[in-house]
Amino acid sequence: MATKNIMIVGVGGQGSLLASKLLGRLLVDEGFDVKVSEVHGMSQRGGSVVTYVRFGDKVYSPVIEEGEADFIVSFEKIEAARYITDLRKDGTVIVNTQQIDPMPVIIGNQTYPSEVLEEMKAKGVHVDDIDALSLASEAGSAKACNIVLMGRLAKYFDIPYEKWEAAIEKCVKPNFVEINKKAFALGYHH
Amino acid sequence: MKELLIGNAALARGIYEAGCSVISSYPGTPSTEITEEFAKYADVYCEWAPNEKVAMETAFGASLRGKRSACCMKHVGLNVAADPLFTMSYTGVNAGMIICVADDPGMHSSQNEQDSRHYAVAAKVPMLEPSDSQEALDFAKIAYEISEQFDTPVFIKMCTRVAHSQSIVEKGERTEVTKEYVKNPKKYIMAPANAIARHPFVEERTARLTEYAETSPLNRVEQGTGECDFGIITSSTSYEYVKEVFGNSVSVLKLGMINPLPVKLIQDFAARVGKVYVIEELDPVIETHCKTIGVNVIGKEKFSMLGEFSQKTIAKAFGLPEKETVCLDTAVPVRPPMMCAGCPHRGMYYVLAKNKITVLGDIGCYTLGSMPPLNALDMTLCMGASVSGLHGYNKAGGAETENKTVCVIGDSTFMHSGVTGLINIAYNQSNSTVIVLDNSITGMTGHQQNPTTGYNIKGDPAGKVDLESLCHSVGIRSVRVVDPYNLEECERVVKEELAKDEPSVIISRRPCVLLKYVKPKKPLHVNPDKCRGCKKCMKFGCPAISFRDKHAVVDATLCIGCGVCAGLCPFGAFESEGE
Ligand SMILES: Cc1ncc(C[n+]2csc(CCOP(=O)(O)OP(=O)(O)O)c2C)c(N)n1
Ligand code: SF4
Ligand code: SF4
Numbered sequence: 001m002a003t004k005n006i007m008i009v010g011v012g013g014q015g016s017l018l019a020s021k022l023l024g025r026l027l028v029d030e031g032f033d034v035k036v037s038e039v040h041g042m043s044q045r046g047g048s049v050v051t052y053v054r055f056g057d058k059v060y061s062p063v064i065e066e067g068e069a070d071f072i073v074s075f076e077k078i079e080a081a082r083y084i085t086d087l088r089k090d091g092t093v094i095v096n097t098q099q100i101d102p103m104p105v106i107i108g109n110q111t112y113p114s115e116v117l118e119e120m121k122a123k124g125v126h127v128d129d130i131d132a133l134s135l136a137s138e139a140g141s142a143k144a145c146n147i148v149l150m151g152r153l154a155k156y157f158d159i160p161y162e163k164w165e166a167a168i169e170k171c172v173k174p175n176f177v178e179i180n181k182k183a184f185a186l187g188y189h190h
Numbered sequence: 191m192k193e194l195l196i197g198n199a200a201l202a203r204g205i206y207e208a209g210c211s212v213i214s215s216y217p218g219t220p221s222t223e224i225t226e227e228f229a230k231y232a233d234v235y236c237e238w239a240p241n242e243k244v245a246m247e248t249a250f251g252a253s254l255r256g257k258r259s260a261c262c263m264k265h266v267g268l269n270v271a272a273d274p275l276f277t278m279s280y281t282g283v284n285a286g287m288i289i290c291v292a293d294d295p296g297m298h299s300s301q302n303e304q305d306s307r308h309y310a311v312a313a314k315v316p317m318l319e320p321s322d323s324q325e326a327l328d329f330a331k332i333a334y335e336i337s338e339q340f341d342t343p344v345f346i347k348m349c350t351r352v353a354h355s356q357s358i359v360e361k362g363e364r365t366e367v368t369k370e371y372v373k374n375p376k377k378y379i380m381a382p383a384n385a386i387a388r389h390p391f392v393e394e395r396t397a398r399l400t401e402y403a404e405t406s407p408l409n410r411v412e413q414g415t416g417e418c419d420f421g422i423i424t425s426s427t428s429y430e431y432v433k434e435v436f437g438n439s440v441s442v443l444k445l446g447m448i449n450p451l452p453v454k455l456i457q458d459f460a461a462r463v464g465k466v467y468v469i470e471e472l473d474p475v476i477e478t479h480c481k482t483i484g485v486n487v488i489g490k491e492k493f494s495m496l497g498e499f500s501q502k503t504i505a506k507a508f509g510l511p512e513k514e515t516v517c518l519d520t521a522v523p524v525r526p527p528m529m530c531a532g533c534p535h536r537g538m539y540y541v542l543a544k545n546k547i548t549v550l551g552d553i554g555c556y557t558l559g560s561m562p563p564l565n566a567l568d569m570t571l572c573m574g575a576s577v578s579g580l581h582g583y584n585k586a587g588g589a590e591t592e593n594k595t596v597c598v599i600g601d602s603t604f605m606h607s608g609v610t611g612l613i614n615i616a617y618n619q620s621n622s623t624v625i626v627l628d629n630s631i632t633g634m635t636g637h638q639q640n641p642t643t644g645y646n647i648k649g650d651p652a653g654k655v656d657l658e659s660l661c662h663s664v665g666i667r668s669v670r671v672v673d674p675y676n677l678e679e680c681e682r683v684v685k686e687e688l689a690k691d692e693p694s695v696i697i698s699r700r701p702c703v704l705l706k707y708v709k710p711k712k713p714l715h716v717n718p719d720k721c722r723g724c725k726k727c728m729k730f731g732c733p734a735i736s737f738r739d740k741h742a743v744v745d746a747t748l749c750i751g752c753g754v755c756a757g758l759c760p761f762g763a764f765e766s767e768g769e
Binding site for chain 2 (some may be wrong): 011012013020024025028033034035036037038039040045046047048059060061062063065066067068078079081082084085086087088089100101102103104105106107108109110111112113115116119120123124125133142
């Protein structure tokens with residue numbers, strides 16, 4: 001199988017590490033060669049963060065480059081736009097519609113481009129937007145946004161639902177398994 | 191079992207399997223997780239040292255005693271540990287010792303982009319360079335073998351992409367290794383007479399290591415299928431990018447041992463493939479070696495000395511077609527990192543910025559105080575430089591600068607190398623005001639314990655440096671403690687200490703809000719009837735406060751209820767729940 005590329009983008013502290021851990025676990029269990037490239041350190045302090053997940057028969061590079069991403073899963077509205085040049089022509093953007101103002105917007109130097117998803121759609125990008133924050137709260141924790149989005153992503157894969165649930169069980173602390181399974185289901189079925 | 195591990199965790203596993211029983215390190219991105227992962231094993235000793243020099247000497251002591259040891263640091267940490275390094279090359283080791291050093295091409299979390307390979311060459315110490323997690327694990331074991339066989343410390347060089355990328359790893363078993371300690375002054379006392387006798391050994395060892403490099407499986411030729419009329423010499427993560435682009439179509443000499451580099455292996459490879467490209471990030475280390483041994487290669491004229499590479503860098507350099515992309519017309523505002531909502535550092539910065547004080551800064555989360563809207567810093571250089579720099583600034587500036595300049599330094603950084611600068615201030619008497627931003631943790635690198643926190647790497651109670659007594663005992667009489675959430679107190683004390691005609695230390699003390707024992711309070715909210723949109727609160731730069739429809743609003747998912755913003759609002763618009 002040719003290598004598939006998933007980018008997880010968002011704001012430092014939003015829990016992208018758990019999402020990539022979940023994907024990594026699942027894909028290894030499915031028998032793929034997998035590489036995941038994470039961000040630690042400085043940019044985790046509220047900066048823009050990007051994680052690359054690549055899988056296939058044999059994966060060399062740990063990073064995804066311009067025009068290569070099959071999926072961009074964005075935890076925040078404009079972060080999807082920041083990395084859009086990395087998307088393949090026929091790729092899919094899954095985006096949480098939550099708005100988190102970056103500092104230049106907070107201090108009034110720049111404005112938040114709220115219409116950016118519409119522009120993407122107008123340019124023919126397949127955008128799957130979802131209010132993951134509300135769904136996560138419904139599941140019992142605003143922090144479970146990341147798993148809501150994984151639920152949404154799962155719809156695009158042929159991997160059985162139970163396998164995803166099994167991966168959640170392996171990656172999440174026992175106390176949080178139920179909330180996260182619920183968040184996953186809400187993302188999947190919404 | 192097959193497992194996905196980041197390079198650093200795989201390296202820690204390899205070090206463990208090799209029977210290492212002592213690691214001493216100082217944190218630094220992207221090296222930190224090596225030590226944190228090693229600390230999870232029960233039957234080994236692991237610690238955070240106050241700085242990299244102490245860490246390396248501790249690992250050396252353990253090796254001398256007969257236990258395999260290691261120390262880990264980021265690239266700039268090696269500058270701090272360079273002193274023991276160069277002479278350890280002469281003494282060699284007893285039990286094997288490895289030095290893990292992690293470079294940061296692209297400067298994801300660093301103040302420069304220096305290339306550690308130069309240290310291996312300069313100190314004449316062998317260096318291995320893995321390109322993925324499995325190699326990190328395997329190379330650790332080989333490194334210990336080399337260390338003992340050739341009587342030398344051995345470097346393992348990581349870089350951000352290898353350190354923080356997960357790839358599949360198969361684990362093995364641990365083997366225990368112990369050597370006897372035998373007194374040997376000629377080998378271990380590096381005074382001139384002994385060192386003079388020892389230097390020839392170092393040169394001869396390099397010659398033997400070069401022989402080893404010719405045939406070691408660390409360096410391998412991958413024969414291409416013949417579609418390309420050139421060959422590539424590469425290493426580390428650049429190897430992965432080369433394979434991503436060319437697959438098996440090109441012949442590759444993949445170097446796992448970066449110092450010393452083989453001679454004949456390279457010459458033979460070049461003779462076979464004809465035209466040779468060297469693809470390496472940062473400086474032309476392999477390229478220079480090739481040219482020295484008479485092999486004409488193409489390197490830095492095609493591949494930059496700046497930043498990280500990727501498959502795109504390589505495809506572009508070889509003129510391969512670019513991928514189709516989507517472009518938007520909308521400009522997306524940048525999202526730089528910033529101090530957390532409720533961060534204790536922010537209060538002190540607000541006061542310093544408000545009073546237009548010149549601030550010599552240092553390295554940590556508090557470096558982010560240089561960003562808008564606070565713009566509070568004038569300088570950051572390297573760890574500890576704020577304190578020594580302030581001393582020099584005030585010696586040069588005299589009365590003109592002394593009462594309007596301070597330095598700020600974090601607790602971990604102060605322990606690392608700030609205290610020596612403070613001793614200089616006390617000894618050579620500059621009228622300097624040093625502010626220690628004591629948040630009781632090493633924040634920037636992901637919350638490690640340090641000598642001021644009272645806990646060790648495993649979270650168990652440990653010795654605790656009393657900052658006040660330390661400052662007193664080096665000769666600072668005026669030592670004050672303030673709470674950075676209390677802006678009035680901070681402002682008063684800063685003014686008083688700046689006015690004094692003697693050196694002083696202000697300890698700005700409150701724990702980092704991300705620590706488990708710091709319980710967030712209920713978030714505040716802005717009463718829209720009271721808020722008049724004056725934007726005074728926006729000068730504070732808390733990421734939980736933003737401005738929508740002519741009013742300030744608080745993001746309840748970010749706010750930790752510290753309450754500092756409430757004191758800034760002239761109209762009492764910030765309210766806590768229940769009001
Ligand atoms: C010589 C060197 N070693 C390590 C680092 C990595 N590093 C950057 S900041 C920092 C420590 C910050 O801790 P602290 O001073 O307590 O400030 P905080 O981040 O908690 O505000 C470290 C270890 C470095 N930049 N230079
Ligand atoms: S991690 Fe702690 S010290 Fe660092 S910015 Fe956040 S609150 Fe401040
Ligand atoms: S109380 Fe104010 S300053 Fe503190 S975290 Fe909340 S919004 Fe930020």
